[in-house]
Amino acid sequence: MYISNVTIKNFRSFDYTSIDFHEGINVLIGHNNSGKSNLLRALAIIFDNSVRKQLSVDDFNNSLTIEELKASPKIVISVSLTQSNNEDLMGDELVTVSNWLTKLQEPYEAKIQYEFFLPIGEEEKYVAAVKNASSRNEIWDIIKNQFIRLYINKTWVGNPENQISVDNDSLSKFDFQFLDAIRDVERDMFSGKNTLLKNVIDFFIDYDIKSDKSITEGEQKQKLRERKDNFSTDSHILIKNIQQRLESGNKEILSYTDGIGASYDKSEPDFEGNITESEIYTVLQLIVKQETGMTIPITHNGLGYNNLIFMSLLLAKMQVDSDGKYLGNNAKVFPILAIEEPEAHLHPTMQNEFIKFLKNNIDNKKVKQIFITSHSTHISSATELDDIICLYTNDGKRNVSYPGQVFTEAKSKKYVQRFLDATKSNMLFAEKIIFVEGIAEQLLLHVFAEYLGIPLEKYHVAVISVGGKYFEHFLHLFDSNNDGTINRRIACITDLDPMRKEKQSDEDKQKNSFKACYPFEYEANLKEFHYSRNTSMDQYLNDKHSNIKAFIQPEKYGKTLEYQIVLDNPSLELLITDSISNKIELNDLMELYKDDKPLTELLNRLSDSKENTRIKSSLQNANERWTEDNKKKALIASRYLNSIGKGENALELAATLKDNLELKGKDEYKNFVVPDYINKAIQWVCE
Known part of the structure; x- marks a missing residue:
């Protein structure tokens, strides 16, 4: 079985939210305060016996209205469990939740529900106490001072309406291990004195015999008994050796007992003892053994590696606790691992290895289900789309998205999965997104926004390059119509x-x-040519969609970003960067435009080439819609576009424009016009 759903009502950041899970790994991503940690804590309230069940006023959702608070508020955490694929129905899992079942047909379903509420007998007093309250704060103060101490908690199983209390023996079969973001792994694992390490060592000692499938259970017990007997013999020799070394000193010690009167009735103190295997564990300490043969204490190891080692020990302990042969009826049936922000101490490369490590443990059935919270793009990029659950807020409400389920075409899903690297996966965390075609736009958008006085970081806008006109693949994730x-x-x-x-x-x-x-040239010669333009985003133009909007150059004059930049800034020599070719010609063309020279002078300044001959001819034959000024700007933009290498020029241009912005308010500052379609895109997304 597996936890298939948790529904949370009025708990911390959740007013009413239902979240679906699947077998294996569930990676909960989202920006800060999106509810990831509170979701794990909700699960812990039910499944972690060490967690306090009695909550406080601060655990209630604070968005409840005055009208809702006129009746006593109640926290409800409801967890559904569903039969796994290929589950053995004769196994312990179904037996464990047999009293929790809400659906008997396969796949069976079971439910456990935690409630924190004011008893019915106190409700009348509560209603009277808050009747005349005029604000939410006043009601919360009344609850805190008069009623929270009267609240009780109950955990029901099966249909909650039947109010069947949970059987603690059944609940104890769940092994919920929770690693929060702030953890002291050095305290928890470095010595055999620690319970965690002691239990792991005790289980895995003589594992070569315990895991040997080629011998019978009786033969295993015989071999283990022989090793224990050998240890007992060896330890007895050690004790005897200590006693012999103490023999003369013991006489001196006993002389004091005689003097103080501790020896009487023909009896006197002496020393004897034995050593058990578990006592030896306490002297063991984890070390790091290097390839050279040198060893260092694990306390000298990096915190990231120690976190990984600790998690591996924890999984080993979960294997111990779920081994029925070893613990009998005390064995756990359903081991759950919940990890909060594993990236806190892990290098990006280690984060990738960490996800692979957990997947292997799921495949090897060392743990049933894993829940991870993260806002690391490296974690999300290393995770399958189907394993990602995105928590986010919209208009103050908690919302849930399942990126792996939104695709109508397998092709788009494969494309997004393949290209969702650590940079692009930032789209899953951002509050607003600008998708662009390539690296040039991605480099320049932030600078353009600064010229507009709208820093994208302030509005939590991510700029994502989709590597071409492949927007539609990614838009499946965000189409609010689905x-x-x-x-x-x-x-x-x-x-x-x-x-x-x-x-x-x-x-x-x-x-x-x-x-x-x-x-x-567009539609200038319909007799000889067919014409086409980019129409891939037309369905998102002119507010045709509720939350997705496309922005494109003017249909009459537009071509590409670089072309448009010069078209809107035809005399801005600042745009002529170091890597650009034809610098002298472009500079002359801009000077001629600035001096308001006629088109013929600009055309005459062009160098002789096949492409320039085409430009001259096409401009001279352009239809009457093109004014002379439009032709001059188009000429400079065309020559600029043919003189750049996209990536390098964009990098230089972004740096140049950034430096120019630093001069704002000074005489050296050059006015730069952000292309109108980009201006509108930035303004709209930041509204």
């Missing part, structure tokens, strides 16, 4: 990319394909 998605405001910035191809006979069509063209 269930289980992450309802976030998503802006997609894409290029218009006008294209054309020659009209040819049918037999030549296979050889002919669309090629990029300039905006002033």
Whole structure:
């Protein structure tokens, strides 16, 4: 079986939230205060015997209205368990929850529910006490001062309406191990005096015999008895040796007992004893044994490695506690491991190894179910989409998303899983997202936002490159029209990319394909060319979608980001970076534009090349919609676009624009116009 759902009402950050789980690993991700830790604590209240069941006023959800508080508030944590695939129905799991069942047909379902409430007999007094209260704070003070001490907790199994109390023997079969984010692993594991390490050693001593399947149980017991007898003999020799070494000193010790009167009635003190195996454990200490043969105390080891070692010991202990042959009826049936923020002490590479380690333990059935909370992009990128559960807030409400369940096409799911690296997986944590096509946009967006006075970090906006026009794959995760998605405001910035191809006979069509063209060429010669542009995001234009919106260059003049930057800043020499080619020509073109020279002078300044001849011809033949000023700006933008290498230029341009921004308010500052479609995208996503 496995924990398939937890429903939480009025507990801490949860007003009313239902969360589904699956077998194996469940990775709970989300930004700070999204409810991840409180979810684990809700599970611990039910399954961890060491957790205090009696709660306080501070454990209630504080969003309850005055009207809701007119009746006494109640905390409810309800956990559903479901039959696993290939589960042995004759095994201990079904027996353990036999009184918890709410559905007998396969797959069976069971329920356990914790409630923290004011007894019915006190309700009338409560209603009278809060009747005239005018604020929530006043009611909470009344609860704290007069009623919280009267609250009780109960745990029901099966249908909660039947109020069947949980059998503690059944509940004790669950082994809930919770590692919180702040933990002292050095205190917990470094000496055999510690119960955890002692239990692990006691189970795994002579494991070569205990795990030997080639011999019978009787032969195992015989071999183990022989080793214990050998140990007893050896330990007796050690004790005898100590006694012999004490023989003369013992006489001196006894002389004092004679003098003080401790020896009487023909009796006197002496020394004897024996050593058990478990007593030897207390002198054992964990060490780090290096390849050179040198050893160092584990206290000198890195905290991250010690956390991994501790977790491995904890899993070993869970294996001990669930071994029926070793513990008989005291063995645990359902081991659960809950880990809060494992990234707290782990290097990114170790985080990847950590996830692999846990998966192996699930596969090897060392633990039934694992719950991890994290806001590490390295953890999320190393995790399968199906294992991720995203907790987030929207309009003050806790919401749940299941990224692995939102895809209608397997192709999109595979694409997102493959490309969800540590950078891109930040989209699962961000409050708002701007998707862009490539590295150039990703490098420049933050600088553009600063020019607009809207720092993206302040608004918790992540800028994610999708590596081309592959927005739709990722948008499955955020489409609020579908269930289980992450309802976030998503802006997609894409290029218009006008294209054309020659009209040819049918037999030549296979050889002919669309090629990029300039905006002033678009639909200029309908007799000879077919035209096309990027329409992949049209369904998200003009507020057609509730939470996803596309932003693109103007249909008449647009092409790409770099083209648009110069089109909007045709005389800004600051844009001519070190890596760009044709610097002198571009600088001259910008000067000519600044001096308001005619188009013919700009055309004459172009160097001779096949591409420049095309630009000249196309501009001269552009239709009447293109004014001379538009043609001059398009000329400079076209030459700029043909002179850059995208990645390197974007990096240099971002640095140059950043430096220019530092000069704002000084004479040296150059005015830079952020392209309008990007301006609108940033403004909209940050609303």
